[in-house]
Amino acid sequence: MALGLPNHLARSRVNDAIAVACHASALLCLATAVVCIGVVQFDYPALLLWPSFLALGVMAVVLILLAANRSLFWSVAYLATGAASTFWYAGMLLNQLGPATANNSYLLTLPKLALVLCAGAAVTSFGAIGWVAAGYAAAEAAVLFAHLQSHTPGSLDFASTAVAVLLAAVLSAVAQGRRRSQRVRPTMHRAAREESVAAMRNRLEQRAAALLHDTVLSQLAALAAAPTGPLPAATRRSIERDLQLLVGEDWLIEPETIPVRAEDADLPPVFERSIDDSRRDGLTVDLAGELTLLATLGPEVAHELALAMRQCLVNVARHSGTDRAEVVVFGGVGELTVMVIDGGRGFREESVPRDRFGLRQSVRGRIERVGGSVHIWSTLGEGTSVLLQVPVAESAAVEKPSPDAPGGSRRSAS
Amino acid sequence: MSGPAHESTAQQLDPLGTLSGRRLAIVGSSLALLYAVVITAREFRDLVHPVAATLALLALAAACLALVLGGDPRFAPFTRRRMAFVLTAALAAHLLSAYATWRHNDFVRDDWGPVAVGVLLLAFAPFRPWAEILRSGVIAAVVVAALTVVQLPYFVTAAPPLVLVSAAMAPVLGMTVASATFCRALVGSVKEWDGRAARAREADVGRVREGMARSVQQDRVTILNRDVLPFLAEVLDRDSITEDDHERARSISDSIRGVMISEAGRSWLEDLLLQHRQEAMLAGIAQDPPVSDPHKVAEFMDLEQRAALRALLDDLLRTPALQRGTLAIRLTSTGSRCDAEVSAVLRMSRHRTRCLISPYLAVFRTAFDAVRVERIDTELVLRFSYARH
Numbered sequence: 007m008a009l010g011l012p013n014h015l016a017r018s019r020v021n022d023a024i025a026v027a028c029h030a031s032a033l034l035c036l037a038t039a040v041v042c043i044g045v046v047q048f049d050y051p052a053l054l055l056w057p058s059f060l061a062l063g064v065m066a067v068v069l070i071l072l073a074a075n076r077s078l079f080w081s082v083a084y085l086a087t088g089a090a091s092t093f094w095y096a097g098m099l100l101n102q103l104g105p106a107t108a109n110n111s112y113l114l115t116l117p118k119l120a121l122v123l124c125a126g127a128a129v130t131s132f133g134a135i136g137w138v139a140a141g142y143a144a145a146e147a148a149v150l151f152a153h154l155q156s157h158t159p160g161s162l163d164f165a166s167t168a169v170a171v172l173l174a175a176v177l178s179a180v181a182q183g184r185r186r187s188q189r190v191r192p193t194m195h196r197a198a199r200e201e202s203v204a205a206m207r208n209r210l211e212q213r214a215a216a217l218l219h220d221t222v223l224s225q226l227a228a229l230a231a232a233p234t235g236p237l238p239a240a241t242r243r244s245i246e247r248d249l250q251l252l253v254g255e256d257w258l259i260e261p262e263t264i265p266v267r268a269e270d271a272d273l274p275p276v277f278e279r280s281i282d283d284s285r286r287d288g289l290t291v292d293l294a295g296e297l298t299l300l301a302t303l304g305p306e307v308a309h310e311l312a313l314a315m316r317q318c319l320v321n322v323a324r325h326s327g328t329d330r331a332e333v334v335v336f337g338g339v340g341e342l343t344v345m346v347i348d349g350g351r352g353f354r355e356e357s358v359p360r361d362r363f364g365l366r367q368s369v370r371g372r373i374e375r376v377g378g379s380v381h382i383w384s385t386l387g388e389g390t391s392v393l394l395q396v397p398v399a400e401s402a403a404v405e406k407p408s409p410d411a412p413g414g415s416r417r418s419a420s
Numbered sequence: 421m422s423g424p425a426h427e428s429t430a431q432q433l434d435p436l437g438t439l440s441g442r443r444l445a446i447v448g449s450s451l452a453l454l455y456a457v458v459i460t461a462r463e464f465r466d467l468v469h470p471v472a473a474t475l476a477l478l479a480l481a482a483a484c485l486a487l488v489l490g491g492d493p494r495f496a497p498f499t500r501r502r503m504a505f506v507l508t509a510a511l512a513a514h515l516l517s518a519y520a521t522w523r524h525n526d527f528v529r530d531d532w533g534p535v536a537v538g539v540l541l542l543a544f545a546p547f548r549p550w551a552e553i554l555r556s557g558v559i560a561a562v563v564v565a566a567l568t569v570v571q572l573p574y575f576v577t578a579a580p581p582l583v584l585v586s587a588a589m590a591p592v593l594g595m596t597v598a599s600a601t602f603c604r605a606l607v608g609s610v611k612e613w614d615g616r617a618a619r620a621r622e623a624d625v626g627r628v629r630e631g632m633a634r635s636v637q638q639d640r641v642t643i644l645n646r647d648v649l650p651f652l653a654e655v656l657d658r659d660s661i662t663e664d665d666h667e668r669a670r671s672i673s674d675s676i677r678g679v680m681i682s683e684a685g686r687s688w689l690e691d692l693l694l695q696h697r698q699e700a701m702l703a704g705i706a707q708d709p710p711v712s713d714p715h716k717v718a719e720f721m722d723l724e725q726r727a728a729l730r731a732l733l734d735d736l737l738r739t740p741a742l743q744r745g746t747l748a749i750r751l752t753s754t755g756s757r758c759d760a761e762v763s764a765v766l767r768m769s770r771h772r773t774r775c776l777i778s779p780y781l782a783v784f785r786t787a788f789d790a791v792r793v794e795r796i797d798t799e800l801v802l803r804f805s806y807a808r809h
Contacts, residue, residue: 010434011613019609020437027545027602031594038586045582112587119594172451172539179443190731190779191436195617197731201723202621204688206629210636215680218640222648223673229661230669237659245652252644367680 010191020180021134022076028125028173029073035123036066039095039116046103046113053102061091061098065117072124081126081137088124089144092117096152105158118145118166122173131181135174142170209375216367220317221248227324240286274301276308280316281333287323295335299342299398307396310372311344314380317368318346318392326350326390341378342398349389355382369394430546430603431497433610435782441498441546445491448543449484452536456480459532460517469520476516480536483509487543493778494793496785498547506544507556510537511563518567523574534564534588538595550604557596561589643679647672687711687718689749692730713751717758720808728787732762732780732802739776741768743798753808760788762802773800 011019040062047055068087072080095117103113121144126137145166153160225245232241273281273293277300281291303311315333322331328350335344355365369392370380378396431438460473467473483506489495490502514533541557548556568588572581651668655661693710711718721729736742746765751758766773773795784791788804795801 010437011610015609015613016437019613020606023602023605023609026605027598030601031598034594034597035590038590042583042586045580049580112583112590116590168451168455168535172448172542175447175451176444176542179447180440182440182443190735190783193731193735194436194727194783197734198723198727199621199624201727201730202624203628203632204691205723205726207632207636208688210629210633214636214640218644218676218680222644223676225652226648226669226673226676229655230666230673232661232666234661234663234666237655237661242656242659245656249649249652249656252641252649 010194016191017130021128021131024134024177024180025076025125026073028123029069032069032120032123033066033073035116035120036062036069039113039120042113042116055098055102058095058098061095062117065091065120069120072126076125076127078127081124084124085121085126085140085144088117088121088141089148092121092145092148093152096149097155100152100156100158111163112165114149115163115165118149118163119169121145121148122166122170131177134177138170138173138177142166212367212371212375216313216372219364219368220313220320221252224248224320244286273297274303274308274312276312277315280312280319283316284319284323284331287320288329289319289323290330291319292330292332293335294332296337297335299335299337302398303342303396304398307376307378307398310376311342311378311394311396314369314372314394315344315346317364317372318394321364322346322348322350322390325353328389337398340397341395344394344396346392346394347389352384352386352388352390354386355384427497428549428607428611429497430606430610432786433607433614435493435496435786436779437606437610438546439493439779439782442488442491442493444546445487445543448539449487452539453477453480453484456513456517456532456536459530463521463530467520468522472516473520476513476520476533479509479513479516483507483513483540487540491543491547493782493785496782498544500548500552503544503548503552503556506540507537507560510540511560514564515567518571531588534591537564538591538593541592542595542599545599545602546606548603550600550607553603554596554600557592557600561592561596564588564592643676647675687713687716688726689713689718689729689751692733693747693749710747711749711751713749715751715753715758717751717753717808720758721806725787725806728780728783729760729762731783735776735780736764736766739766739768741766741772743767746799756808757805758808759805760803764800765798766800767798770795777802 010016040059043055043058043062047053065084065088068080068084072084096114099113121141122138124137124141125134126140128134128137146163149163150160225248228241228244232238281293284291300308300311319331319333322328326348328348330348332347333344334347335342337343365382373380373394373396376396378394380395381393382390383393384390431441456477460467460477464470464473486502486509487506490498490506510533514531514537517531517533537560541553541560544553544556565585565588568585569581572584577584651665651672655665690711690713733747736747743765746763748763750761750763753759766776768776777793777800781791781793784802784804788806791802791804793800793802
């Protein structure tokens, strides 16, 4: 999520970016000066202009050092060597080309611009403007002395003055604009944090609601429908197990810590428990497909998928009118699919009352929370297929089991 | 993210930090226009085509106006189309100004066109990706170079052609490099910080996760302790099921379902404004529920959109000028779009309202679509939309 820089970083990061821009442009000015002087030297071989390359080279080296380490030392060093180099460069040009004309004044301007764009070490925007002023003064002084030394007339350089004014205006505008955003930034960052926490609480509450449905509401429904008389042993065990889970454990913290009874090594324990519970409900569950792929799921996805599958099997046992269901597992690129199929009486999803949470919370809610999707095909009188798709890590998705691998066979449990 | 298409621009990654972008646009445009007017006035007597010179100034003025308006946070984000318009108008201004002095342009350094184009390219820095600025700058420099080459026979100076072409291109290339490197450095900084901030937030949320899970679990267990657990314990103790148990099981089940329905039906937005409504009610102010969301579309806002709206609502609720009980949010849905309207009565001047709201508008402009704001008397109305996934 892009919230931008916090207040304590905004100023320094923007000033750093301005400095990078200034140094890149200054380097371009020096490179252009080298090219132009080279062209003039080539066109007029009698002139002695090539030593000015040395002045530009020294200036470029110190500029690169300043760009790499924007300290007070290198800032001052750049201004000092830059002013000396510009003096040497300008003196050579004025001595060789004569008084500044519309032509060679451009060549004189290039190193001056490189000095104006020194962007020395500064904490505040006004400090940065100070460096602009210092660079401008150093550049103008260097060229003025060159004029005096070569006895040529000098005048105010419009280009370097304009660049100095423009840069100062940009720095000032940035400083002004920053004040407007300072008030709101902390509110935005606080809101983002609160939103992350709220999203997590919401996920936990949904998980709690789904668990509540699977345990308490399921037990209450079983008791409401049970015949009067002695409590059946299976119902007793189921109630005791749920009571132990709800009261005695941190059931929301670590999904994989829920105790499971692993009787079949082919299935991860969390799935084994779901199948085991359905078997106790009197359901015959046929398992087919690439069952070993279930072991490649992360703990949270595996936990939610197993509970969603369990709820599908509960629905089969409770509503379909059949005592047999089939669970098929197959993998795809980046996803794993579990299909729960029954040949029961079928239903229409839109006719499920709003206060029934089984499909909505315990199946759809769970799978969507881990980034998956649920598709239901049901025909009245012919049965129901529920397709649960969950994402898997790419490395896991491509590791398909070999045909001989255990779990690739078809098994039946009842 | 379901707002406008995201690009790697400083404006979209740090909308608050680039509020000064408009100032940069105003400063740059003013200086470019002023420079063009001064040079044109100084050379006016030597102009071959004064009408072309006037049209050149008008084209530049149009480019500057488009830049200033486009840089306004109320109209963010600054799109590629706006940039293309500004650049085309500026280059057209340069062509017209060259035509105005055709065959009588003595010095290439007197041309205001390259300077104006360069300054406008510089002003794009907060708004467009660095690579796009660089490409545009190179194209503009090629146009400027081509026009200089065509005029070479008419310059009075005897300098080598490459030096003259370089002099014409220098302002464009120099300011392009400055603009692109500034943008690249700032965007890099913001992205690096965002990555760090996201990791810190994740770690922070991880730290409170366990405590929160216990708190949520305790809430549920408290509800269960009231009726369910005693009932189930009683059945286990008795080891039998009676007619009365059937009725109690149904009654408790209905009561729990009722709680679950009311929780499931309440959106994050309603949770957010629950306290505000309770305060208004305690103060004796009757208020309709502050959130109207008949299609339950609040859930379709992503994390960034929720954070932006949460921050605005937080600020409005902390403003003493907010008339209690007047903050309302209406969410509706048509097809794949969700429309939102936030309204509140604020007893403060228009200027202060603008100061309060404009930073959020900059953020909303990057997070949502079709953001509009209006003030009717003392009522502030903010409308925006987002995609329904």
